[in-house]
Amino acid sequence: MYQVDESDRVSELADVPRSSVGAPIPLVLSDEHRLVVAYYIQGTPADWDGSSASVVGAEDVGEPVALVRFKFCYAHMFGPPNDEAFRGHPLASRGLHPYGAFEVTHSSWIRRLERMNVVHPYHRPEAFWKRRHIDSSAPAGRQSVRPTCIGAMSKEVRYDGHS
DSSP states (O other): OOOOOTTOEEEEOTTSOOBOSSOOOOEEEEOSSEEEEEEEBOOOOTTOOSSOOOOOOTTOOSOOEEEEEEEEEEEEEEEOOOGGGGGGSTTGGGTOOTTEEEEEESOHHHHHHHHHGGGSTTOOTHHHHTOOEEEEEOOBTTBOOEEEEEEEEEEEEEEEOOO
C-alpha cells in the first residue's frame, strides 16, 4: 500500500461495469505493455424477486463477465483490503468504496513513483503527469481482490458469457 496526502482526489468511473457483490472472482493478466482485468459483473435477472441468491464459483460458466483493458500499465497492485476492512483503505474517506471503479487524480502513488525515478539519467517528470491512477475495488470474502493500475484505461469493455 502507499501513503496518501491531502492532494489525492477520488472520482467514480460510471462507464465501467460494477463487479458482482457476491463473488467477482477477478483475474488479472499482465505483461510489460498491458493489463487485463476480468471479473463477474453484477447481473440481475428481469424476473428476480429477491427471495433467492445465486452462488457462483470460479468453475461456473454462463455468468456475465467484464473485460477491462489497460494500455501501457506502468505499475499495478492486487491486494488488500477486502470488504470487511475496506474502511482502512487510505482513500475510503475520500469516496473510494467497494464494488466500483475510480480514478485518483493528483495521485500520491504516481508522485511517489516519479520521485523514485529521479535517479534515472534520462528522468523526465512530465512523463508521469499524463499517467492515470485507476482503482477498482471488487472485494470478495476473505480474498483481497483490488486491481489498481497506473496506465491508460481502454474504453473498450466487453461482456462475455451472458446466459
